Amino acid sequence: MGDAEPVRSAIVLSLNGATTRAIVTDRVEGEPRLVASASVVGRSAVPALEVIERRLGRCVLESGRPISARSVLGDGADAWISVGLPLSRPTVVLVALGGQNFAAELAATAARASPVRVSQLVVDETTSPTVLAQKLNEQRPDLLLLAGLADDAVWRTAFAAVTSAIGDEWRPRLGIVVAPEAIQQHVAAALGEQLELMGVDPGEYAPAEVVRALSAELRAQAVEALRSELEGTFSEQLVDRLTALERAAAFLVRRADQRLVLVDLEQGTTVLWARAEGLATIYRAEQDLGHQALGLAELGSESVLRWLPWSIGDDELLDWLANRVLSPYPVILNERDQFLAAAFVRALLRAVAGEIEQQDVREDITLVALGPWFATLPPALAVLCALDGIEPVPASGLVSIALDEADLLAAGGAIAEFHPGYAARVLERDALLPLAHALVLTGDGVEGAIAVRGELRTGEIVQRFSVPWGSVHVLPFSPGTFAELSVEPESGVRIGGLEAGVALQFTGDAALGWARLGVVIDARGRPLRLPSDPAARMRRLRSWLADLGLSGGAV
Structure with a gap:
């Protein structure tokens, strides 16, 4: 528009x-x-x-x-717009008919990219209609997503179960059918009088188009739920948060050919990967650092404890999560909260990133945009969350990390739904606060041996440095200035995706703009490796924190 x-x-x-x-x-x-x-x-x-x-x-x-x-x-x-998600996100049951199949995979991908709570039921030739009806009655979803290919027997099971389950106590707002056209007609004949239906034939459209169509409908349902919560006053122009963030991400990609990851923890967890070739969004409704904190227990305590620089028991971890759920307004109160939150965020981001199968999409990143929740952390700890949780390996060697402190990505993306030119100019000037430019080293370095040498020049000021393998080094420079960076790795050490030993310069038009921390040389290698011994691991973490000027002692 x-x-x-x-x-x-x-x-x-x-x-x-x-x-x-x-x-x-x-x-x-x-x-x-x-x-x-x-x-x-x-x-x-x-x-x-x-x-x-x-x-x-x-x-x-x-x-x-x-x-x-x-x-x-x-x-x-002149323009009033609301952006967000309903407090009670729509519930969806995805019924995979005939087991896991192409149609069910597309439906699951769309559901993961939508602000809904999803559960899945698998129906095969052994499934009883009575058992399936009981499960549907137990969950009573707002939306029913039926996905499968040609198998008449399992579809008859689904028809019988849905017909039995629907009644005065439960009737889904919508049934969505992802199946060939012939099956859609059978569904309409069997369930059309009981259930409003829409359908998509996965054989007639490209997979990305099927996912877009399904996620658009699921998001529309979330917008209507939000509209009901607002009761009219500020509900005339509404945009769901995921769509707004995607619009803003698309602008950042177009503006400077960025390969972007955006992390948002405002209500649930949203992580999206965007580049010129396309976009992938993953949303986890039941995991964040607020009232959905208990969902983070599913990550497993070991995946969280490995990022803490001091010892804590499993019960203490769960108590901390439970207190966040019970608090009316969960906030980060002190340094202990900051370290615990950062540990959970790293574990969460690593789990979400694992869902992106293409390694180059997952790792070759030039910009990480962190949502407003990250303003509750010290900037250096927010940067570590990005580097440790996502583990970017940019082909150019350099990834910038920035903070959306004012929530302007969601706001600008929402404005773009109605006034795209105006939104583009706002986003271009004010969206992100640069936190750091991180130079990522990979390859076969030797622990403690020099991995890279170089200099950072800002005007007449020159900072020469040498960074040992296994450490992090910060090179600050003054606000309002540009810095020229020259780096030369040792043999066996690579800068990002470049060949081993190849030097790199960011000078002239490629000079680096100011960032709050400056330049961060990440010489820890990829993938990140932590000692298996708990005491050694905590010493290593405290060393990295000290490299960034953070306290790492027990709190």
Whole structure:
């Protein structure tokens, strides 16, 4: 959709699990810019907007309702948009008919990329209609996803089970059928009077198109659930958070040919990989660091404990997760919380990344964008979460890590649904705060031996360095400056995906812009290896933390 009318100002309400953020953009010297962002505890728009009014000295509400056109004095806004996910995300049961098959795989991929809670039932020739009906009645999903290819017997089992299960106490809002056209007709004849149906033939379209169509419908259901929760006041223009983030990611990819990973932990966990060739989104509704924290127990304690620089018991880990679920507004309170949260995030990101089968898509990354939750961590710890959780191996050797502190990616992506030109200019100027440029070393280094030498030049200031294998080194430089980086690895050591021993320079037009930490030389190799002995592993972690200026002692 193009920009129908010139927009001067836009207000986006970002509705998350335990907070609400108001993001205000306006024209500054003619160009759309971020002018304010305010977050309040709780899921209510008016308090966040009242903070905005006090900060800007403008009125944006009248009798608790939005002023829907910007005045010459700056009151109100031309565009009001809400972005988020419903507190109660739609539940989906995916029924894989005939066992795992191509149609079921496409349906599962679409469900993983949608803001829904998914469970799966497998139906084969041994499945009893009575047992299947009982399982459907136990789960009572909002949406029923039937996926399978030609096997008349298992489809008859499904027809009997669904017919038996549907009644006054449970009736799905929608049934989605992923099957050949002939089977869709049989489903319509058997279930059409009991259930609203839509269908997709996986043999008639490219797999990516099937996934897009299914995820679009699942996301539309989530938007309607969010609209019901908002009860009208701020629900006229709604965008689900995943779609908004995908739009923003697509812009970042187009703008500078980036190969991007975006990590968002605002309500559930969203991780998306984007590049010019396409996009892959994975959403986990039941895992985050807020009210879905107990879902992180599924990662297994060992995958989390390996990232802690001090000892803690399994029960303490579970207690920490449970306290986050029980707290009305779970926040990161202290250094101990920060280290625990970072350990869970690394384990979570590694588990999600494992679902991306193509190694080059998973590893060849030039930009990691971290969502606003990461502002609760020290910048160096946020950078470690990205490097350790995703383990990027950029072909060029360099990956930038940036923070979306103001939640502008979701806001800009939401604006782009209605005013794409305006949104593009806001995102280009204000979306991300650079945290670090990380140079990733791979290959066959020797622990403690020099892996790389080089210099960082900012104007007349030159920092010469040599970094041993197995360590991390930080090269800060001043805000408002550009840095030229020259590096020469030892034989056997590679910079990213380059050949061993090949030197690299970032000079002239390729000079590096300022980042909060500066340049981080990650000489730990890929894949990251930690000692199996707990004491040695904790010493190694404390060493890496110290390299980045962080405390690593027990807290």
